[in-house]
Amino acid sequence: MLLKRLTSQIPEHLRPLLPQLDAAGIKTTENLLFTHPSVLRGLLPDQEVSLEELHGICLALTAPPELLALHAALRLLRAEPTAQCRWLDADGSFHPTRTRAILDAMGENDPTSVLDRLIVSPCFRIDPELYDGLAAIKAEYERDEDHDAGSVTRTRMLVIDPLSSLLKDMLLASTAQGHAAMVTVLEEISELTYSCGLATIIINFPSSSLPNNAHSSFSMTTIRPALGTAFTYFADMTLLVQETGKLFGQVDEEERERVRKQPGLRAVVEVLKSRVSPSGRWAVFETDGTSLSGVVPPRLDDERTIRMSAGLPVGLQRPIHGPLARTVIP
Structure with a gap:
């Protein structure tokens, strides 16, 4: 999301x-989140406290959902040579350079072929832009319905990022x-x-759910998807x-401070x-803004015995309970 779009949402x-x-x-929330804190302090040396506050607001409004959706889209396009993804960008936050960087990190040999099948369209209004995007997909399937599904390039995935930007003005008055x-x-x-047999991903902003979200497995969850039930x-x-610090920070000081120090x-x-x-x-994952790393808990059986049997180096046994830094590994 462009930082200038936050003007009405920040103190x-x-x-x-x-x-x-x-x-x-530093033009987007993603740029702010994935720039090392020491670099930000170097850019604005007298604004450390304010930068931390702005950083927290950006965390609540942005990044990982879009990155997860982009990874899903690119994996589909790499796996299916005739697949196409239509991405409706509702807030102008799509990053072509990051998309190319993700493909490079995946080891894609022909990124141009993948990018040619990722169609990004600006979509700042429901009518006509959103409806035009949906109509284009429908017309595509009607035109090619007599062809074998594997012989023509067709839209297999639709991403709307984010739908709540298009609907928020309609719902402000709760009419x-x-x-x-x-x-x-x-x-x-x-x-x-x-x-049309699509895989559709709709990205939605969070909204407050105080004192907590009863549908979540975590008692510290105080947000829920916007747009209502x-x-x-x-x-x-x-x-x-x-962000893990919000969920585990009360009992895990390392995780609470990680977002400011790492x-x-x-x-x-x-x-x-x-x-x-x-x-x-x-599940837990880590990201540097491009790559995704899965973070896995220790196995219930003795990891050291398993590694020894496989002829692998044996280190200290990870505990089942404790701070994330010691109970999970990227």
Whole structure:
């Protein structure tokens, strides 16, 4: 997300930071999150406290969901040579350079072929831009319905990033008209997804859920997907992504301070609700803004014995309980 779009969402005393960061080349929330704190302090040496506060706001509003969706799209395009992904960019935050960097990190030999099948369209209004994007996919399938599915390039994935940007103005007044418009949009997307066999990813902003979110496995979860309950009924699976320090920081000081002292980001992705898999499952991942690293817990059986049997170096046994730095490994 472009930092300048945060003007109305941040305290007034932080707003002067935005043009200073922009002039220094830090133009998006992702740039801010994935730049080492020491570099930021070097750019704005007298603003350390304000930078930490702005950093926290950006964490609540941005990054990992878009990165997860981009990885999913690129993996699909690499696996299926005739697959195409249509990405509707609703806030101008899509980064072509990061997309190329991800492909390079994946070891893709022909990135141009993959990028040619990733179609990114600006989409700042529901009508006509969102509806035009959906109509283009439908027309594509109607045109090619007589061809073998594997012989022509077709859209296999649709990403809307983020849908809440398109709907927030309609729902500000909590009117029945705004809610009806949202339901109409979701019905259109749902019908297209099932009729064309798409994998559809809808990115949504978080909203407050105080004192906690009863659907989460973590008692410290105080956010939920925006757009209300109606949104969750249209999704086959609802995922919630949070920074680990917010969930585990109360009992894990290292994890609480990690986001300020270490580059990159460590996050938890949790299945809040699902029709196709068990709910309540969660996993931890780390990212430097490009690559994703899975973070796995220790096995319940003796890791040292397993490694010794395989002829691998044997280190200290990881504990089952304790700080994430000692109980999980990237």
